[in-house]
Amino acid sequence: MPELIYCWRCKMDVPMLTEDEWQLVNPTGLVEQIKRYREETGCSLAEAYRNNIGATSLTAYEALTGFRETNPAALMHHRLKLYGPLCTSCRKPLRTPTATFCAACGAGREV
Ligand SMILES: [Zn+2]
């Protein structure tokens, strides 16, 4: 079961996926799917979501994490690889893999 980690964009704790899990959920395929659907139908992004495009990825994410996400686009960044290690002081992830200090509390990265 993926760990709940603070997401800087959603501003809440979410299950962050490892690379293996992320491949299973496959949000990249989903983004392609949405793009194709919009090209075919000329609908807006919001409409594509409303018509359940992306339901496969959302279902896979829920099956893996037990967390019900409703916005398929959020899955794109719920990926551990995009962030640094957890801050030793406040347990939020460093904002990027190369960050040298925590953007939340200012603590330096542990070497
Ligand atoms: Zn997020």
Ligand SMILES: [Zn+2]
């Ligand atoms: Zn911190």
